Amino acid sequence: MQRRYGGSTLKPAVDARTVTAMVAEEPRTEQSAKRVRAVLAGVVVADTIRPLLVWENPYYPAYYVPREDVRGDVLVPSGRTRASHLGDGQLSTVRAGGREAVDAAVEYPGDALGGHVRLDWPAMDHWFEEDEEVYTHARDPHTRIDVLPSSRHVRIDIDGEPVAESHSPWLLFETGLPVRYYLPKPHVRLDRLTRTDTVTHCPYKGAAEYWSVGEYPDIAWSYRNPLPESERIAGLICFADERVDVHVDGVLQQRPQTPWS
Known part of the structure; x- marks a missing residue:
C-alpha cells in the first residue's frame, strides 16, 4: 500500500x-x-x-x-x-x-x-x-474538512535549509489529523523539488501528485483538481510535517505523530 x-x-x-x-x-x-x-x-x-x-x-x-x-x-x-x-x-x-x-x-x-x-x-x-x-476507502461521516486562508508566517525547512516560506498559506483542518499547511507554488523553492510517479487518492480531496526533495522521497504533494470540499487547495503544495521542520510565526512546531511518522 x-x-x-x-x-x-x-x-x-x-x-x-x-x-x-x-x-x-x-x-x-x-x-x-x-x-x-x-x-x-x-x-x-x-x-x-x-x-x-x-x-x-x-x-x-x-x-x-x-x-x-x-x-x-x-x-x-x-x-x-x-x-x-x-x-x-x-x-x-x-x-x-x-x-x-x-x-x-x-x-x-x-x-x-x-x-x-x-x-x-x-x-x-x-x-x-x-x-x-469514491477512492481509497469509504468516507467517514464524522470527518470534516475545513480549508481556511491565513496570514500566519509559515516556513518549511529540510535539513536546516528553507524550501518554502509564505505569509499567505491555506490551512487544512481534517478531523483526527494535524493541521496541514498548503502554500502557493511561487512561495516554494520549486528548483529543489523533483516530481515523482507517485499518485494517491483521498476520498475527501481527490488525486494527489508528489515531489521529492533530495534524498527525501514523496515529501511534498499537491491536488491539481481536488474534490469540491477541498477545492481551495487546488494547485497548492503541502509538505509532510512528520519529516520536515515547520516554523509558524517564528516558532518551530513539534513534528506530529501520525500513522505516517
Missing part, C-alpha cells in the same frame, strides 16, 4: 498470534442513507441504499452491504475463513465479467454483521456513493 500523508488510509498491522488471541467483539456500526455501488469488470456486483458502516479500525469505516443487495450470481464460496477481532469470516470469490477477485468477499456471523457482505475495496474496480466515484 502506498503511503498517503494527506489522509487516513493506514491501519496498524495485526500478527497471527494477536489474531488468534482475539475474541469476537461487537464493532462500532452506523447505518448510512447513501446509495453505494461496487463495480468489477464493468458489472455492478453490489447496489444498495442501506449500507452499513463498520469501523474495523480506528481510522475509517468499511461498507457492509446487505446480502440481498449483492448480485446473487457473483459470490462463489471458497470454503476458507478469515480470523479477525470480528470473528471467523466466511470467504467467497467474486466472479463477474470474466474476471474473479479471489476471497474478496467476507461474511461474519452475529447480530451486528449477520446478513451483510464486505467486499474488499481495492479488489473492486470502482466504488460509487450516489453517482460520485
